[in-house]
Amino acid sequence: MEATKSEKIVWDGYEIALKRYEAGNYEGALTILLNDDEDGHATPRILALIAAVYFDIEMYRYSIEYWLRYLSLVSSTEYKAKAYNALAACYCRLDMPGPMTYWYEEQLKLCGPTEMDYDYVLMDYYDAVNDAVAPEFYSVDNPPCDKIAWGGSVLIAEGKYEEAMAKLEEIPKDDVRYVDSRLNISACLSVDGEDEKSLEVLEKLIEEKPDSGAANLAYAAYLFDTNRMTEAKYYAEKALEYGLDDEEDMFRLAFILLYFGREDEALKQINECLSFSPYFLKALLLKGELFYNRKRYEEAAEIFKKLYDVTRGTISKYYYNLCISPERDKIEKLDYGVILPKEEAATRFAHVALIIAGGEKIVKAEKKETLTDLADWCLFFPNALQKEFIKTLLMSGTKMRRYFIDKLVCPRIDTETKLVIIEGLTRSGYHKKIGVEMTNAYLTTKIVPADFGVKFENDIFADAYAYAYSKICLFDDRAKELREYAYDMFYYTLDHHTLNKITDKNALAAAMLTKGGYDVMDQSG
Structure with a gap:
């Protein structure tokens, strides 16, 4: 069959984008590819090339989003294995061993140890996560306490903060990993709500390692966040004096320096950061x-x-x-660190409120580009009208449906917001297969409208709700416990007659009545 003019343009555009990518012109390649995506021409190979570009420029969460969209469109073993391998590599680069191991094992189950594009990223990392690396790997090629530090980072990624702190305590003061280990212990204590102990660790570290740029910056950031500006400025200057090695630290220091009007020093930090990560x-x-x-x-x-x-x-x-x-x-x-000037933010907020009030009539009248800009703002920078706005757009026709379905696999959007999208789709009558990423787990699901006004097989529905909960908590050691909790909560709400219409909770459960998809996995470590 002869290609249409539109298909020919997309094909030619892809070839040009591929040449730009191979020549290292990443922005030029993305310009063409993202235009095709916005125009609704995102074929699997276009999505795969977008994902590959994002991987190469170290925008790994963007890469994950496009690999998941690619995965939702392909069916052959070869193409699925390609996506699994790439997803494992993305999570590897993000230092997230749980989902990395999950996707790599999905690849191995599908096609065995076949050579794949991103194996060079995965091999040593996967072995280290599963403690399959020979001791010589650590003692010869890496600092003495590398294995301890590595084990601590894995435990932190899995949310095992007590175990992580116990392991990191083994690193002696004279080891090159000591400062990082103490900063990680301080962070673990803070996450656990032990703010005073977290601060004590920081203060002691400053006494022990007064010439550490990273330690001084961490203390400066704490003082800055608690509005102790004179002290924050002092320790920020110390961090500047002793220097930093990490791009995220350079950015944080630049932000603090800008607050104190130190623009030249801040710009130098920003440029150094971008020299490592453009x-x-x-x-x-x-x-x-x-x-x-x-x-x-x-x-x-x-x-x-x-x-x-x-x-x-x-x-x-x-x-x-x-x-x-x-x-x-x-x-x-x-204002540095403020997403939009207050005048522009207020204008957008008022526009969103107008659309919610006007409903379908206003949605149909607005340009899709305008709605997309407002939806982007609401999705990535939540505000008080976010939930109602999403549901209004989805329940007012199909203009924005594809946009929101694609966002269900975006790891930069939180789970709660995705549940609002699912509810909006459910309320709109949508009932086709969708792919959803939630806290690093991927589900293939089909929305089944829920109706509690008639007799319903509640056990099936409760199982679906509990299944959804366990998938959301896939990389949490308590997944089994959480699933049982979700099952109990379903019956509690049912007994109290709170599930007599489509709501957030039963829309979630309805959406997760999966036709196919992955089996439930209990994460044990």
Whole structure:
């Protein structure tokens, strides 16, 4: 069959994008590929190439999103194995051993130890997670306490904070991993709600390692967050004096320095951060804001365009348009760390409220581009109207349906928001197969409308609800316990007659009445 003109354009565009990618022109490749995606022409190979570009520029969560979309469209063993291998590599780079192991084992179950594209990333990491590396690997090629530090990081990733702290305590003061281990212990204590003990660990570390840039920065960040600005400035200057090795630390220091008006030093930190990670998005945004505030509008516009080219984000789009607008001087200075100027945020909030109030009539009248910008803002920067806005868009026709279904596999969107999308789809009558990513677990599901006004096989429904809960908590050691809790809670709500219509809870359960998909897995470690 002869290709249509539209298909020919997409094919030619793909070939051009592939050549740009192979030449290292990642932004140029993404411009073509993301245009195709926005136009509804996202074939599996386009999605795979987008995912590959994101992997190469170290935007791993974006890569995961597109590999999951790719996975939802393919059926052959070869293509599924390709996605599993790539997903394992993404989680490997994110230092998340639970989902990394899960996806790699899915690949091995499907096709055995066949050579795959991302094996070079996975082999040593997978063996280390499963404690299959020979002792010589650690003692010869790595610092003496590498295995202890590695084991601690795995336990932290699994949420086993007590065990992680006990292991990290084994690292002696003279080891190169000592500072990192103490900072990790402090972070674990903070997550567990032990803020005073967390602070004690930090303060003692400063006494023990006064010339550590990372230790001084961690203490400066704590003081900054607790509004002890004089002390925060002192320790930030110490961190600047002794230097940093980590890109995230460089960004944090730059942010603190900007608060104190130290723009030149902050810019140096940002540039150093970007020299290690050219697509560190938060650093790019901060640099763009700094240039805008210095009235270097052309340079700021260039940075925001770079951000938009690789993310298609509504925030970078707004700032780019602001930089090239003749009215840009109306906003004299941007507040660092604030997503949007308050005037623009208020305008968007009012627009969202208007759409919610007007419902289907307003949704049909609005341009899809406008709705997408507002939806992007609500999804990635939640506000009080987020839930109602999502449901309004989904229950007012099909204009935004594909957009929201694609976002169900985006790991940058939290689970609660995805449940709102599922509820909106359920309320709109949608009942086809969907793919959903929730806390690093992937589910293939089919929405089955729930109706508690008639006799229903409640055991099946309760099982579905508990199944959903266990999948959401797949990489939590308490998955089995949580599943039993969910089952009990289902019957509690049913007995109290709170499930007599489509609600958040039963929409979730209905959505997870899976036709096929993965078996329930109890995570034991």
